[in-house]
Amino acid sequence: MSAGNLFDTALARIREGLDNHRMAQSYLLVGPLRSHGIPMARQVLQSLYCVNTPQACGTCANCKKVADRTHPDVFWMEPQMKSRIISIDHVRELIADLMKTSYAGGWKVAVIVGADRLGTQGKAEAGNAILKVLEEPPEKTLFLMLTDSPDNVLSTIISRCQRITLSSQRIDREAVWFKSLEQLLILPTETGAILNGLIRSGRIQSLLEERRTQVEEEESELIKASELDREERESLVAARVEIRVREERMEMLRVMEAWYRDLLVVHLGIETDLLFAGHVDRIRGLAQGMTFRQAMDNIEAIENMQRQFTRNIKEDVVFTMGFARLSP
Numbered sequence: 001m002s003a004g005n006l007f008d009t010a011l012a013r014i015r016e017g018l019d020n021h022r023m024a025q026s027y028l029l030v031g032p033l034r035s036h037g038i039p040m041a042r043q044v045l046q047s048l049y050c051v052n053t054p055q056a057c058g059t060c061a062n063c064k065k066v067a068d069r070t071h072p073d074v075f076w077m078e079p080q081m082k083s084r085i086i087s088i089d090h091v092r093e094l095i096a097d098l099m100k101t102s103y104a105g106g107w108k109v110a111v112i113v114g115a116d117r118l119g120t121q122g123k124a125e126a127g128n129a130i131l132k133v134l135e136e137p138p139e140k141t142l143f144l145m146l147t148d149s150p151d152n153v154l155s156t157i158i159s160r161c162q163r164i165t166l167s168s169q170r171i172d173r174e175a176v177w178f179k180s181l182e183q184l185l186i187l188p189t190e191t192g193a194i195l196n197g198l199i200r201s202g203r204i205q206s207l208l209e210e211r212r213t214q215v216e217e218e219e220s221e222l223i224k225a226s227e228l229d230r231e232e233r234e235s236l237v238a239a240r241v242e243i244r245v246r247e248e249r250m251e252m253l254r255v256m257e258a259w260y261r262d263l264l265v266v267h268l269g270i271e272t273d274l275l276f277a278g279h280v281d282r283i284r285g286l287a288q289g290m291t292f293r294q295a296m297d298n299i300e301a302i303e304n305m306q307r308q309f310t311r312n313i314k315e316d317v318v319f320t321m322g323f324a325r326l327s328p
């Protein structure tokens with residue numbers, strides 16, 4: 001299913017819920033934040049507030065306010081510190097805002113970017129405060145909780161939300177780093193697992209470092225006109241950069257997984273739907289030289305890397321060990 005179709009289906013389900021107040025008022029939108037979660041939230045909000053409803057026009061004053069995040073009845077919440085935790089103070093502020101009468105007399109919406117950032121089991125002051133509101137929400141209040149790592153969302157919160165999955169397998173071939181990563185995967189490897197691990201790990205880390213610099217510039221530019229003081233600005237930029245770089249790192253792992261999946265299926269004699277169809281000759285050559293066990297082990301190695309990153313294991317360790325295990 002394309003991202004567009006997914007959006008339409010999800011949007012229809014949320015609208016249906018809003019038309020019938022007894023249905024869920026809290027949704028957990030699962031998928032990459034920047035490419036799926038945030039655009040989806042924006043689409044829901046615009047269709048809620050657009051003056052040209054039911055189709056969100058994207059150009060009326062309300063649609064623009066939603067896009068600029070200046071709509072008075074929409075409350076965005078995201079981690080403010082580099083620790084990427086949503087604080088209890090911030091949640092209390094949000095709740096106070098939600099208890100007030102809505103500015104325009106309609107729906108109030110809380111958008112929580114990073115629902116997995118509300119704390120962990122046993123240490124979830126912020127999460128528990130949110131949970132209380134979810135259990136007894138003020139009238140006409142909608143919660144959109146976004147996450148790219150649903151396994152880390154408190155189970156009590158998950159049970160209160162209707163879950164909508166916005167694709168996890170989509171590969172963004174337009175990503176600025178795509179070609180570089182493709183080259184890294186396609187080029188012949190050195191002999192020796194350790195050497196390979198070190199070289200390829202070094203290359204992907206410098207790619208990420210490059211991205212970090214670019215993302216930092218973009219985010220600083222975006223926030224330039226805000227009223228925050230210097231310290232608050234730096235803190236917010238740092239938090240956003242951290243989130244985006246981590247997101248891109250996960251996306252890179254998805255691309256790597258797709259590459260090794262291509263190798264596996266070609267090894268099995270299937271050549272349809274290859275992501276790297278442009279390199280089919282290279283893939284055939286590599287696939288012939290490997291065993292089924294190796295092909296499977298590559299996929300497992302990448303899944304393992306993804307898990308390690310969610311456990312905050314150091315980047316160079318994960319990449320070096322991971323690439324050393326991959327063959328070719």
Ligand SMILES: [Zn+2]
Nearest residue numbers: 050057060063
């Ligand atoms: Zn509009």
